[in-house]
Amino acid sequence: MKKILVATEKPFAPVAVEGIKNVFDKAGYEVMMLEKYTDKADLLKAVETADGMIIRSDQASAEVIEAAANLRIIVRAGAGYDNIDLDACTAKKVVAMNTPGQNSNAVAELAFAMMLYNIRNGFNGTSGSELRGKTIGIHAYGNVGKYVATIAKGFGMIVHAFDPFVKKEDIEKDGVNAVDSVEELYKKCQYISLHIPANEKTKKSIDYKLLSSMPKGATLVNTARKEVICEDSLLKVFEERTDFNYLSDLVPDCKDIVKEKFAGRYIFPAKKMGAQTSEANINAGIAAAEQIVAFFEKGDNTFQVNR
Ligand code: 3PG
Numbered sequence: 001m002k003k004i005l006v007a008t009e010k011p012f013a014p015v016a017v018e019g020i021k022n023v024f025d026k027a028g029y030e031v032m033m034l035e036k037y038t039d040k041a042d043l044l045k046a047v048e049t050a051d052g053m054i055i056r057s058d059q060a061s062a063e064v065i066e067a068a069a070n071l072r073i074i075v076r077a078g079a080g081y082d083n084i085d086l087d088a089c090t091a092k093k094v095v096a097m098n099t100p101g102q103n104s105n106a107v108a109e110l111a112f113a114m115m116l117y118n119i120r121n122g123f124n125g126t127s128g129s130e131l132r133g134k135t136i137g138i139h140a141y142g143n144v145g146k147y148v149a150t151i152a153k154g155f156g157m158i159v160h161a162f163d164p165f166v167k168k169e170d171i172e173k174d175g176v177n178a179v180d181s182v183e184e185l186y187k188k189c190q191y192i193s194l195h196i197p198a199n200e201k202t203k204k205s206i207d208y209k210l211l212s213s214m215p216k217g218a219t220l221v222n223t224a225r226k227e228v229i230c231e232d233s234l235l236k237v238f239e240e241r242t243d244f245n246y247l248s249d250l251v252p253d254c255k256d257i258v259k260e261k262f263a264g265r266y267i268f269p270a271k272k273m274g275a276q277t278s279e280a281n282i283n284a285g286i287a288a289a290e291q292i293v294a295f296f297e298k299g300d301n302t303f304q305v306n307r
Pocket of ligand 1: 010056057058077078079080081103224272273274275276
């Protein structure tokens with residue numbers, strides 16, 4: 001009997017866990033749950049006998065992959081897989097997958113939740129402003145970027161996007177203005193919504209040059225990864241521009257300085273909340289479970305991200 005570990009430091013909603021268990025029950029697989037663990041040793045122990053594994057932002061380091069003697073597949077229930085050591089997976093012939101698109105709407109909605117909370121001054125009773133008529137730049141036009149565009153148009157925002165991997169005509173089909181460079185995007189837009197992955201090319205790429213070029217009312221919305229921000233630049237722009245706001249689903253390393261000096265101009269949740277809805281948990285969790293069953297039963301490796 002195949003053993004599947006669901007290791008989620010930040011658990012799925014109970015209804016999603018039920019759905020995941022149903023998929024594995026039907027396939028005749030055993031499910032092992034490891035939720036809210038605080039010690040890496042617990043993960044190393046739990047993975048020892050697993051044939052397959054579902055994770056979220058949990059760290060699947062080389063040490064974890066090494067500890068999993070029987071592991072054949074690991075699925076990140078979500079989009080970004082920068083938390084998986086892909087080389088370690090490839091070296092051990094472990095297939096790594098993600099579940100693209102499954103939690104995208106939830107992430108896009110959170111971007112707007114943060115924007116509205118911020119533009120209405122945290123609902124503190126004072127007069128705020130509106131999103132209608134403001135410019136928004138979508139930095140990377142993937143699954144989340146597309147949802148952000150749809151919602152932004154609903155709010156009456158002027159929507160621009162930049163993505164070097166998507167054809168301009170495909171962006172413009174959606175009624176979004178595709179700009180030619182990342183510099184142009186930041187120069188044009190009061191709001192920037194970030195949707196780039198964290199990798200060697202993008203880490204610290206959101207720098208002083210880009211941030212300081214944004215027009216008055218500059219607001220950076222980060223539902224992507226904290227690593228893509230150059231935090232020295234972030235702090236410099238916060239200092240220099242009283243109109244600059246940073247709304248982030250990821251708590252930056254410089255959080256203490258921001259909290260002390262820039263009250264009312266930032267949002268950081270307790271934990272990453274973008275994908276934390278029951279709908280997104282059901283979509284991504286069940287997709288992950290189905291991908292594991294399809295892999296074992298039919299050799300299906302659609303969505304494999306390591307080769
Ligand atoms: C993703 O990459 O899918 C999101 O960052 C969601 O991450 P989470 O599952 O840890 O909430």
